[in-house]
Amino acid sequence: MGSLALSRVEVLDQPAPSIAGEVTRIAREQLAPLAAGIDDGSVYPAEVLRAFGAVGAWGSHVPSDGPADLRCAIESMAVIGEVCGATAFMAWCQNTLVWYAANSTNLKLARRFGDAFSTGRVLGGTGLSNPMKSFFGIEKLKLKGRKVEGGYIVRGALPWVSNLGPDHFFGTIFEREDDQGTVMFLADCSDPAITLTPCKPFLAMDGTGTYGVQFRDVFVPDELILADPAAPFVKKIRAGFILLQAGMALGVIRDCINIMDEVDGPLGHINRYLPQQPVHFRDLAAELEAETMVLARDPYNEEETYWRKVIALRLRAGEASVAAAHAAMLHCGARGYLKSHRAQRRLREAYFVAIVTPATKQLRRMLADS
Incomplete structure (x- = not known):
């Protein structure tokens, strides 16, 4: 690897170990006893996820004056993953949700959700599995959106979205029905027009809050638009x-x-x-x-x-x-x-x-x- 062969001490700045140290403590004391239950689906560790957020695990990669640095976020996830891979996946979901809001040009959205997501007060995930596949010609987009005054009406279904619950949010993308491109938005799981359906049991990681999500003519206001166009x-x-x-x-x-x-x-x-x-x-x-x-x-x-x-x-x-x-x-x-x-x-x-x-x-x- 040549010049890339750096020690962890060399590649991490001073703030990172303090966050990672707190994450390690919480992982060993609070997460470790729950790992088996998270694996078999009897536990969704909402309070532990909030505890990680409270010590900075979800906020270290928020851009500051332009640049962004993902190193501390990755190290924190690795520390979590040493104890429970399922929770490391939920950590990625939360970190990705923070990443969406932090990079949005919708300043009202960023102000409304930025701290809530990055501190873990509000939990959520990422619904980009289908869109990421669609951008590379593997699948077609499963959500469609119609422009109306003040926002869009969205319909369709996503088969798997993780780190969700009735008060959670997630980011995803729909295709405009007028063929004017794609739009990325925040979905509010508390919306009565959004239905969360538990998935069939997985091989592992059943406690990750993974659901099928149905959109039945959901009104998505402009205040929840992350990017238009999305590309x-x-x-x-x-x-x-x-x-x-x-x-x-x-x-x-x-x-x-x-x-x-x-x-x-x-x-x-x-x-x-x-x-x-x-x-x-x-x-x-x-x-x-x-x-x-x-x-x-x-x-x-x-x-x-x-x-x-x-x-x-x-x-x-x-x-x-x-x-x-x-x-x-x-x-x-x-x-x-x-x-x-x-x-x-x-x-x-x-x-x-x-x-x-x-x-x-x-x-x-x-x-x-x-």
Whole structure:
């Protein structure tokens, strides 16, 4: 990696460790006891998410006088992910919602929601899975909007949106019925014309507040419009959207290394015959983290070479998550196959990192097309 091979101390500024330290404390004291329940869907950790927001976990990447820096947000997510991959995903949802509001040119919206989102007083998510696929020709946009006085009327349905509840918000995009482009907006889950429908059980991470969302002629006022047209806005926020996901991957990889280290005493004499060892993943994690932190300094970079690096990094991070979790399972052997052991949870979480939008196959297509 050459010049990218920086230590965590070198790449993080002084404010970051203080936030990450508080996040670590909350993750160990409050989140760890809930991880199994979040995984099986019996717990949605709203109060823990608000606690993370109160110590700055959701606000560090808000642009200041133009520039934005994602490093502390990513490190905080990684710390959360070391304890619970599902909560790291919800952290990404919340951070992305903050990213949308912070970058909107709708100043009334930014003033109304900026602090509420970044402090965790108001929770929410991102409904860009379908739009991100549509922009690359994989799916058609599922929401349609009709211009009316003071806003738009929106209809359609999104199959999966996460980190939601009856008082939550999320950002998403509709296609104008008059063929005049696309519009990005904030959806208010308390609107009676919006219906949240619980999804069928997932392989993992059922406590992430994931719902199907139905829009039945929802009036979206101008005050909730993030960007009109949406395309230039998406180009501005896309690198941050993807880079923030690296926090999920780093957290999962770190704990998979921890799992392998934990079984080294009783099983090291036989695990040494496995081709992938903890040292390999420590080197890989350090490399991924260093590259992530360099890219995270400059999320508004418009150069195509930078964009390709972001895509390639995200692809490697997803594949490394699966590889590390696979190795952790093999190192644990039968004990990792128990439902009570977190190694099998890590394997299921790692597959999610690899398939959440943009998924491995979409990233490969994006690289091929860029």
